[in-house]
Amino acid sequence: MNVIPLNEAWAEPMCELWNRELGDLFPMRQQLFVQNSFRDVNVYLPGSWIAQDSDGRLLGFIIAKKWQETEREMKLGEGGGWIQALVVRSEARGKGIGSELLGRAEEALREAGASQVFIGRDPWHYVPGLPKALSMHRQWLEKRGFKQLYEVSDMLSSDETDLIVTPEFADGANVKLLTPEDKEEMLTFFRHCFPGRWLYEAQCYWERGGQGREFIGLFQGSEMIGFCRVNDEHSPLIAQNTYWAPLFEEPLGGIGPLGVDDQYRGKGYGLGLVKAGIAELQQRGMRQLVIDWTELVDFYAKLGFHTWKSYDLMSKTL
The missing domain is CATH 3.40.630.30 (Gcn5-related N-acetyltransferase (GNAT))
Known part of the structure; x- marks a missing residue:
């Protein structure tokens, strides 16, 4: 496995991987992906990474954010950072890829002075937390120190x-x-x-x-x-x-x-x-x-x- 920094040149294959893994629940449009994950100046590049195999195939990615719009009158994030997205190809799971990506993101946020990290709820977020429909991953997050705060919903x-x-x-x-x-x-x-x-x-x-x-x-x-x-x-x-x-x-x-x-x-x-x-x-x-x-x-x-x-x-x- 090779881990490289986030780069917009990967936007299309990242969007394709998202839809392969999550598209039935959260269908991603490339316009939305670029808007939220590349146009947001709060994307924290030292904590955002792409994992690829030896052939250059995308295995997974993580996008971290921290508040960087210091010229504005507000400050979001309560002194913390955010994991906007963590996606790993299903057949590549169980090999430590997600742990490696999350560890890199957390370390970068910690070094930047973040006191805590949230799942989702970032500026220009996709989700406000871990979707209940993906609750099979909650134990994975809890093993790595995440705690549930409360529940919110989208309504139709x-x-x-x-x-x-x-x-x-x-x-x-x-x-x-x-x-x-x-x-x-x-x-x-x-x-x-x-x-x-x-x-x-x-x-x-x-x-x-x-x-x-x-x-x-x-x-x-x-x-x-x-x-x-x-x-x-x-x-x-x-x-x-x-x-x-x-x-x-x-x-x-x-x-x-x-x-x-x-x-x-x-x-x-x-x-x-x-x-x-x-x-x-x-x-x-x-x-x-x-x-x-x-x-x-x-x-x-x-x-x-x-x-x-x-x-x-x-x-x-x-």
Whole structure:
């Protein structure tokens, strides 16, 4: 076995190996793979490696990340790093390849000052943790020091989900799709209410060509007090809740994240924003809708969503 540094020249065979091993559950598009694993500046190259056999055939790979966008106002990762992906060819397993790759990634992150490492949940992540559908690998991770934290789920709309109209909101609040003119008010809202990952994702959205149509804003007068993100196949980025669109014959829509300013909670705004998001995507012709990475299973069940994929969030102290 030969281990070489991660290189984008390997993007196509890496994507092919992913689909060979995981494509039935998580079908990877090369556009998504490049977006999340090569365009993200948080990919930590000293911890990201490719394993090949003596003939140069790809046996496996690991992609590690650590927060490197020091110019931004937030810092993600709680002082830790992330393993975005660890994939080994099935017939090459049991030979120490995964252990070698993981060991290299952990050592690089440790030397860079990381105090812990997470499975998934990285910026530009694929999964928020170890998929329950791959729970046969949980023991392998636990033997290497990883511990389960808690469970989150992706949720899918039911075939019977009714057509929904945008609801009225209490106290004169109203919703609209954002436009470029709303950018500064929207970022002010995120800085005030959601200054971490959601602000980061909002900044990236505008930086990479967003025009506003992926965000429904809830306003009290001219002040933004809540939001719901709505994603579809025309979005400028492949968003988290549409990652696995190839599993569906029809176009897939994504709902969320969503949030409301603490000062305005208790007025039904959260549920109303989800309904507004569903109504918007239904008007765009979407019937299959996904909400990703949530613990609020009962909340979304009120609108006909059911658990689709679940994940164990896992971490290890370095």
